[in-house]
Amino acid sequence: MTDWKFTARQLVRNPLSLLGIIIIVIFVFIAIFAPLIAPTPESHQQRPYMIPRDGYRAQPEPPSEDHIFGTTQGQYDIFYGVIWGTRSAFRVGLVVIGIVVVIGILLGSLAGYFGGIVDEIIMRITDVFLAFPALILAMAIVAALGPSLNTVIIALTVVSWPSYARLIRGDILQVREEDYIEASRGLGASSARVILRHALPNAIYPTLIMASLDIGAVVLSAAALSFLGLGAPEGYADWGQLTSFARNWIVGPPGDPLKYWYAVTIPGLFILFFVLGWNLLGDAFRDIFDPRLARR
């Protein structure tokens, strides 16, 4: 366990990863306390994830006392949207990474441990999925299943599992021939036991940690799909959609070209910082885990 303490100390010492940790903690805080930070209006209690509207005019309204970040197209409150959007982001990120890691461990360890025909079949299936540029495949799946937040989750799961299955397969391959695996097999342990008790714990922690840091990338893809109009239903608290609302208001009237700056800038900054937090942490972990890339 001193290993972990060492890792933790390295992370806190590095100013970039420390910044990453702080950013993530702030977002966790926002997600947990969303109902206190941006209380849902009385009339709206049944559907807290739908952004309250203040009228139906198209034109965004600048920040004011009632709407501290202003309102975007259709008078959706930007502040409410970005705060509750944090919860949507975590949900998509955590669910997708959770499912993908489970599938990855399952298929990756089967392929790596048994090798031969099992490995061949599983790897050829991953080949098929990896043959598509990811976002394009995700877009096709969402369009086919009908746009919604759940189909975005399904699509991102479908496009991401193969790389994790491959990574975990590689990890298992590395430890498969180790003496302790041989010994365990010699003692008559079942394949399942060898995989679960010996191969996995020694092989996959780095991969698992890197996977969990991919939450940022997953959220970024989900936001892109939502931005393209292939995600959450209209009015749902979602950063990508809030950004797309601003598309028609990039340029203000003559004489005041930056009039609607808040409509596009604020939701985008939330996405940027969220992804940045995970990437800062990921970058530090990459240095720790990959001695080849380590700063010598």
Added chain:
Amino acid sequence: MELRSYIIRRLLLLIPVLLGVTLFIFGITMMFSPTQRAMLYVRDAKQLADLPAVIERYGLDQPFVVQYGTWLGQVFTGNLGYSKVVSQPVSDAIIQFLPATLELAIFATPLIILLGILLGTTAAAHKDRPLDHGTRVAAILGWSLPTFWLGLMLLMIFYGFLRGFLPPGRLSVQIDLLVNAAPFIRYTHINTIDAILNLDGPVFLDALRHLVLPVVTLSVVNVAFIMRLMRSSMLESLGKGYILTARAKGLAERVVVNKHARRNALIPVITVSGYVFAALANGVVITETIFNFKGIGWWAWQSAINLDISSVLGFALFNAVLFVLVNLVVDVLYTRVDPRVRLGQGVQ
């Protein structure tokens, strides 16, 4: 193994992958009922009134394998279905919209590679000094940027704030009329190239003006990626014995870095060209959508939001085939560049 037999073996290995890809694409269409799929063939009201006839005619109620066979046969002859958003066959739509996308790629790819390699080399040569830390932060920031947001922010500044300096679209209205009129010959439908071939300065400048923002938007993430890769590859290369030898010979540091270290460090960068292709393919959908730059990405987006399934799946299939071929070329190139790579082994 000889190069030719290696290529043949790799081409044979493509068959199961491409079969899997087509099976997957076809599987998605088969999630729809025969009636829904019949709708994809409908082009006028008369056909709409007689859907059972359409189902009958195209065999949409046949067993899966039979339909897959029929469909695969059509795909092989270039028939990918009908694109409703642009009212023409999917294959025609791809041909029509491809030049615009190629134009973006022609400008973005060299920019990504050159800038990535240059910045990566610089960062490695200044390891652990301010320049290295600076580029590191810039890279992390670069690949955390939501592309779609970056594009909108650039438009807000360079189109809105700077009063139409760098506009969206492919050409200004007057120039577009000019390009489609008599003396101007559209050889390639790639505006900048056509302008050069027609020796038309104004058209060239106008096309270029419209290209700046989409190309920048498309490149940022990839520059960051190549740069980091180049940096670590350079660091590895700089630690090698031949670098020590070169320095011991008294060569200038610039020569050591640029000639000895960089040339060897480029090899791993070649292997990620496939990744860059995928990133560009993903990127053009978003970039062309934001900038209203009517290439295949824009068309794919239009198709997707209009739930035009044939087009979206045709587009996905087209990209998958291209991507697989690009990866093949990259692997072959890799064996040429690095003689240490043994054919059929080191390349997976």
